[in-house]
Structures are given as structure tokens and as C-alpha cells.
Amino acid sequence: MTADIHTLAGAYALDALTDEEQRLFERHLAVCTSCGQEVAEFRRTAALLGAAEDEAPPPSLRAGVLAAVEVTPQARPDSRGAGGLRARVEPLLMPVAASLVLLLLVLSGVVLQQRTRLDQVQTAQQVREEALLAVLTAPDAVRLAMAGDGRQGMVLWSPSAATGVLVARGLDALPAGRAYQLWLMRGGVPAPSAVFTPSPGGEAVVALGSIAQGFEAVAVTIEDARGAAAPSGDMVLAPA
């Protein structure tokens, strides 16, 4: 493989390598200037093949993207190349809500510890932990903040991982039969998401399951514990 690794430049530029081969080749790319030059030229060539497929998208695409971009923070210029989990998480930590991220990390640490002891409650925790890891390690993770009357919340989500995690605190205990519900706002229209109850301390970390479609804001209301199709209660957490 190493003898003819240069010949992978074509397949690499066409995204035709497996993930493992891609990692290998990228390690080679970092030290091989001629491959770097060749890949750049191949990418430009492939881009022309792609541009030849020009097709007008549905008009809804423009509105959706421009609305999402309003609430999507941009990556910082220099963090590429640093690599690793830390570099990827950092942009999320920087702007605000560092304490919420801390809470999330602490709670996920608790989850990890508990998992080793309590096999019978693994499933829900495992789902939550996997969602956390998927989102926290995704290079494209974004954070949407919420606030309301002493309460704080945020949703971390990643388009590539197609999942997200809700973290909130300062939530009051609710009467039986009632629960908090998260809403994902798309073009100003709320789509129902997770229904949850906070811990006795008023905190919640909730895996949001599969989220295939982007959204531009999030909010939380109090609803029937079985969940609602449309929000009926007041927003206890509104987009910040």
C-alpha cells in the first residue's frame, strides 16, 4: 500500500476512499507536497464536473439556509489542524453558556460512572451518552441557546451526526401528568421534539434522537406528559 500511495490521489479527490484509507492518505498528504498539489488540481477538476450538473433548487432552500445562518455561529479561523476533541469542542465553549457545557460534561461523566455499575439501566443512559459523544465530537456541532426567568438551556446539534442534545437547568418540578417539551423551530414553525422531566435539582440532559432536518431556533414549553403536536403552553425557555 505505501509503495503506491501516490496513486490514491485520484480516488481521494473523488471521495472514493473508505474512511480508513482516507485517514491514511491524509497522513501521507501532510508530508507529500506533490500529492498536495495534485489533489488540489483534482479537486478543482472534480468541482467542474459537479458544476456541470447545475440545477435550480426548490425556493424553500434559500429561506431555510438564510434563516439558519442567522443563528449559526461561525468557526474560528485558526482551529483547523489542532485536531482532536478539544479543538472541536472549543468553539462551542467559547461564546457563552460555558457553565451549561460544564454541567453537561459533569452529568455525562456521572453517566459513564454509573454505567459500569448498573447494567439494568444502561439502555436510556447509553443512548444519551452516545448522542453526547456524537454531538461533542462532530466538527459541525452548533449551539442554540435558550433562556427564561432564571432558567437556562441550550441545544447542541450536529447536521452530520443528525442528532442533538438538550441541556437545561433551573427547571421547576411539575405536577403529575405534565412535562417539559422541546420545540425545533423551522422557518418560525415549531416541530415537536423531546418530552422530558428534570432531575430533582431542576437539571435535564436529554438525547434528542434522530434530527434529519436543520432548524434555526429552539424553545421549551410545559405540555401534557404524553407530549403535544403543537405547543399550547407558555414558553418557559425562549430562544436567547
Place this chain on the structure above:
Amino acid sequence: MGQVVRRRAERAGLRALPGGAAPDADALLRRSARGDHAAFAELFDLVVGSVYGLIRRVLRDPAQSEEVAQEVMIEVWRLAPRFDAKRGGARSWIMTIAHRRAVDRVRSEQSARMRDDRAAVAAHQRPADVVAEEVESRMEQARVRTALATLTDLQREAVELAYYGGHTYREVAELLDAPLGTVKTRMRDGLIRLRDELGVGE
């Protein structure tokens, strides 16, 4: 919500460009990288046809294509500050992101597609015609078609199955019933030929 409206209003005043020159993708991406929403909207209009068209070609399904195109354009906004013009132009950077995303999506539905494509390859061994049908007569597109026509059959099939079909070279080898090493080198040879034909590089 009010914030969004305010920002939109601010944006309206930012559209005028000195001299009225049409900005290119590179300039718009650099301005987007500084948080300029108006520039990003212009960039969107400039590249979205290519982005959506490519994704559509790879994924075929219009709803999925729109979803992935949306992810790609948001990613372009998010990663704009990391765009490095020294490593290639803005269009090439954006199309690379679009292709990668489309391929990631298609690979999650791989086995069904392998069957489809094997049938397609067997039915007509002339993928260039498929391209010819779909590519319109615009100059750039005509150039691509002409360039593709200069490739050998195996080079063209290897490049097209990988790029438009989203297949790994191993899958392409299987589809074309050709040795792995051959497919790997044909992809590279094909791209070298296309690069020279299309005048990329110098």
C-alpha cells in the same frame, strides 16, 4: 426573533458594492467569513445551482437533496473563516464540501444503490450518454462533456461511478469487474486527462 428582523434590516443597507462590479465567489466567501450576511446571500445565489445540481445527481431524491444542500450551505457559512484561498478557489472548496456530504449520505444507503447501479452498468455501458443527456449546452458544461469524451471507457466509468455515483473505488472495481489497482490508476489517469483538457492547474 426581533433580533433577526433587526439584522435583516441592517443587511438591506449593505448590498451596494463600489463600482457595481459583480463580485466573484472568492471575494464573497471572504466577506462571509467576516460575518457578512449580505455577502453570504449573494454567494448562496451564485453557487447554489451547482451545489444542488451535484447533490441531486448523487442522491437523486429531491427531498434528501434539498436537505443535504441546506446542510452544505450552512456548513459553508460556518466554516467560511477557515477557507484558505491558497489551497484552491472558493467554488472548488464549496463543491468539495457538497460532494463529501452527498457521498456520506449515499453511503448510508449503499447496498440498495449497488444493486441499482450494477443493473444500470449492465444495461448500457455508455455513461457518457447519461452525462450528455443531462448536461445542458452552456459553455462550461459543453467543455466538461467534451473533456469526458476524451477519456477511455474505463477511465470515464471509474470517474463517473465514483464522483456522480458516490462509490468507493473498491465498489467501482466490483461494479466494473476490474482489478482494484487498475481502477485506482484509471481514476487518477482520468483526472489528469480531465485536468489538462479543462485547463485546470496552470
